Amino acid sequence: MRLRVASLFSGIGGLDLGLERAGHDVVLRVERDAHCRELLRRQYPDGALMDDVAAVMPRDLDGVDLLAAGFPCNDCSFENAARPGLEHGRDTRLVRHVFRLLRERRVEWVLLENVVGLLRWHRRRRRNERQGENTSRSRDARARPPAIDHIVTEFEKLGYRWAYRVVDLLAFGVPHKRRRVFIVASAHGDPRDVLLSQDSQCQGRCETFAAHARVHRRRCYDCFNAPPRDAATVEAVSIDVGENRRPPLRDICQCLTTSNGRRTCVVTRAANDARETSTTRALAVEDAERLMGFEPGYTASCYPIADANGRAPMSFNVDAQTRKRFALLGLACAVPQSAWLGERLRNPYAVKFPYAALCAPFRRACPGGDDDDQEGAWPLAAYNVFELDDADEPRWKSRRRAPKTLSESPVVRAFVPLGEFLKFQRRARDVDPETLRTYARRLRASGHDDVDELVRLALLGDERRDGKRRRIAAPHVGTTVRRAESVWSSSDDERDDSRDDDAMPTFGARAWVRWRGKRGDVATRWPCLVLDAGEDGVRGVTTHRHVVFFDAARSHARVRSTDIVGRFGGDDDDGDNISERADIVGAIERARVWKRDDRNHEYDPIAWSFREPTACLECATCREDAPPAVSTPDRSRGGNDGVLSRSLRSSFASDSKTSSSSKCPQATEIIPRARLGHVGATLALRRGDAVGRRLRVFWPIENAFFAGTIAAFDKQTYTFRVDYDDGDVEVAFKPWMESVWPLRGEDEFATCGVKTPRAITPFNQNTPEICEAPKTHF
Numbered sequence: 001m002r003l004r005v006a007s008l009f010s011g012i013g014g015l016d017l018g019l020e021r022a023g024h025d026v027v028l029r030v031e032r033d034a035h036c037r038e039l040l041r042r043q044y045p046d047g048a049l050m051d052d053v054a055a056v057m058p059r060d061l062d063g064v065d066l067l068a069a070g071f072p073c074n075d076c077s078f079e080n081a082a083r084p085g086l087e088h089g090r091d092t093r094l095v096r097h098v099f100r101l102l103r104e105r106r107v108e109w110v111l112l113e114n115v116v117g118l119l120r121w122h123r124r125r126r127r128n129e130r131q132g133e134n135t136s137r138s139r140d141a142r143a144r145p146p147a148i149d150h151i152v153t154e155f156e157k158l159g160y161r162w163a164y165r166v167v168d169l170l171a172f173g174v175p176h177k178r179r180r181v182f183i184v185a186s187a188h189g190d191p192r193d194v195l196l197s198q199d200s201q202c203q204g205r206c207e208t209f210a211a212h213a214r215v216h217r218r219r220c221y222d223c224f225n226a227p228p229r230d231a232a233t234v235e236a237v238s239i240d241v242g243e244n245r246r247p248p249l250r251d252i253c254q255c256l257t258t259s260n261g262r263r264t265c266v267v268t269r270a271a272n273d274a275r276e277t278s279t280t281r282a283l284a285v286e287d288a289e290r291l292m293g294f295e296p297g298y299t300a301s302c303y304p305i306a307d308a309n310g311r312a313p314m315s316f317n318v319d320a321q322t323r324k325r326f327a328l329l330g331l332a333c334a335v336p337q338s339a340w341l342g343e344r345l346r347n348p349y350a351v352k353f354p355y356a357a358l359c360a361p362f363r364r365a366c367p368g369g370d371d372d373d374q375e376g377a378w379p380l381a382a383y384n385v386f387e388l389d390d391a392d393e394p395r396w397k398s399r400r401r402a403p404k405t406l407s408e409s410p411v412v413r414a415f416v417p418l419g420e421f422l423k424f425q426r427r428a429r430d431v432d433p434e435t436l437r438t439y440a441r442r443l444r445a446s447g448h449d450d451v452d453e454l455v456r457l458a459l460l461g462d463e464r465r466d467g468k469r470r471r472i473a474a475p476h477v478g479t480t481v482r483r484a485e486s487v488w489s490s491s492d493d494e495r496d497d498s499r500d501d502d503a504m505p506t507f508g509a510r511a512w513v514r515w516r517g518k519r520g521d522v523a524t525r526w527p528c529l530v531l532d533a534g535e536d537g538v539r540g541v542t543t544h545r546h547v548v549f550f551d552a553a554r555s556h557a558r559v560r561s562t563d564i565v566g567r568f569g570g571d572d573d574d575g576d577n578i579s580e581r582a583d584i585v586g587a588i589e590r591a592r593v594w595k596r597d598d599r600n601h602e603y604d605p606i607a608w609s610f611r612e613p614t615a616c617l618e619c620a621t622c623r624e625d626a627p628p629a630v631s632t633p634d635r636s637r638g639g640n641d642g643v644l645s646r647s648l649r650s651s652f653a654s655d656s657k658t659s660s661s662s663k664c665p666q667a668t669e670i671i672p673r674a675r676l677g678h679v680g681a682t683l684a685l686r687r688g689d690a691v692g693r694r695l696r697v698f699w700p701i702e703n704a705f706f707a708g709t710i711a712a713f714d715k716q717t718y719t720f721r722v723d724y725d726d727g728d729v730e731v732a733f734k735p736w737m738e739s740v741w742p743l744r745g746e747d748e749f750a751t752c753g754v755k756t757p758r759a760i761t762p763f764n765q766n767t768p769e770i771c772e773a774p775k776t777h778f
Helices: 014-021 034-043 092-104 136-142 147-157 191-195 221-225 285-291 318-331 335-346 433-446 453-465 492-496 582-596 620-625 646-658 665-675 679-684
Strands: 004-008 025-030 048-050 066-069 109-115 161-168 179-186 234-240 264-270 279-282 315-317 381-384 399-401 480-482 509-515 524-530 544-549 556-560 564-567 694-699 704-714 719-724 729-733 740-742
Touching: 004 014, 014 025, 014 066, 014 335, 034 048, 034 318, 066 092, 092 109, 092 147, 109 147, 109 335, 147 161, 147 179, 147 381, 161 191, 179 191, 179 335, 191 335, 191 381, 234 453, 264 453, 285 318, 315 318, 433 453, 509 544, 665 679, 679 740, 694 719, 704 729
Parallel strands: 004 025, 004 066, 025 048, 066 109
Antiparallel strands: 109 179, 161 179, 161 381, 234 264, 264 279, 315 480, 381 399, 509 524, 509 564, 524 544, 544 556, 694 704, 694 740, 704 719, 719 729
């Protein structure tokens, strides 16, 4: 089902891009920020774009099937110390325009996105309350309802069924900790099937059915992070050097916000580096784009803003552009999350929500607050589909809490550690040693100096190296890159391709130029690009040339032709060009990267692919499809051992990966269902390792879940036996065909006399029990 989408509060188009990748059509975008509109005009030149959500009329939604809105979050975000909330805030309350339009045009589906602070109460206390005054004003300031209460109440007034859920970006294999609330509402459908039906409880079998990363990663983040942790090829730790409330994170990046992008640095070290040398550099904005699911350079067109004729200014500040790009990325919706929702909306009823019997009702319309000590705050997932016994009851009475064990990972993707994910760190700027020393002092003062060994190595390493290298002044003329008519073409097509991801020109002759620092240092040679080099070479016959230096600021200058002393990368590269002076070393490295990389090469943010479902090779169906076994006689028994030889087993295993005619249940039913988020299917992939697992099974006749224990596994028929707590026994149990919910915590395993009981011996209805788990009460 392909939907026509109207996008309000589009931002830089993260929500729109994910929906388009899922096959939907975005017919209208609305965004008030001038920099975002500049980007949207460049990325989507043929789409309708409006600049004011208040100007959108109901007639503009004619033919629209999905209304999507990532409305402003700053009034609810914990990054805002005041957190005024939806009622007293200025920006988040703009969500009212969504409901204004829905009152006039009943759009079938609605999708909203915001921060987790949307679920939290606002508890800012004023001075009169701190002084003990018991007034109505102080009580109102003490606890204000969260914004989610207003949103779901408005949906209920309009007759929309709704469901919301917190989803973490880590579930999609991206090393970025970013939790967001997604709300799906429908006029006629069941939003639970879209948002709550999938849950990635991989049961340790993610290598079997998960989407694999192109960098040969096979395990999800939970399995990667579980002890013993998998070793990454490149160790990495992300640090917000301007914030000591959050600790450094290993192998993942901090949640990008509007302010911390420029403050985030990454400490990297090769895993096999015996010298324990680390590199500390700022997070490159191109890698930040990839962490959000965008292509590198996606946000470059947001700054500077073109004039009415579509022409960019003659000059712009590169640092200001980078700051704006980071800020817009912090406000954006991550593309992998929106793409997953787009896939679910494309076939909304492919997976039904089976856990309604496990969901608890709300005791009050708005849980939490100062006077609620029973129910607690709003859950991380909830829904309301108007299941009321009495039509006269208020609609909030049918609100339900999703099971607490519903994870924030709806799908399973192979996790790529941060050090292996980053592609542009070599081009990133080095972090100032004084900044790291200041951060280390703040950590010690706050008592949080018990940090990762890699972070400690980076902080101490810069202290040890400080003052031991002679630094000279870089050829810094200014951070403004001048766009001369004689150098850059005024044609739009040519101007768009004139710069690479580091704002360096994509053309020009690489050369060395003799330069003297501002403090009167001795002249040294710097790598540069000669932009106006003609057929007569880099020196030419004219007296001066325009060059751009490979320094951190991409400085430019007009230099004498006689100061250009040779081509970079040619025969003129002798030993004295490589010195211990840090500025020159960094510039040479940037020049070599420029030379080595393909200017037109595109980096995919991350790529996944599914392997063909594999057969189990143990059930009766697999043995029937297997080629005749030519096994050696068993001398101890004087006959054939009846087991496939190792060579034939290996050949059959390779054939089963590509054979589509195999009738093995693992290949035809279990793995496809596990990829759709079926919990019972992922449990079935554990086979014999699932014995002893506690679970709940839904019985439709009783309309209830019953607790039991998996007592045995039959590899011949690929079925299980379940012993229920009430004494019933179910043989030939197929978890992938049932609604199953594994128990966690103390009741996760039955004791069986051992810590993790296992039984793989085949059984049938006439055989005695193999592993009898003790009956426990649920």
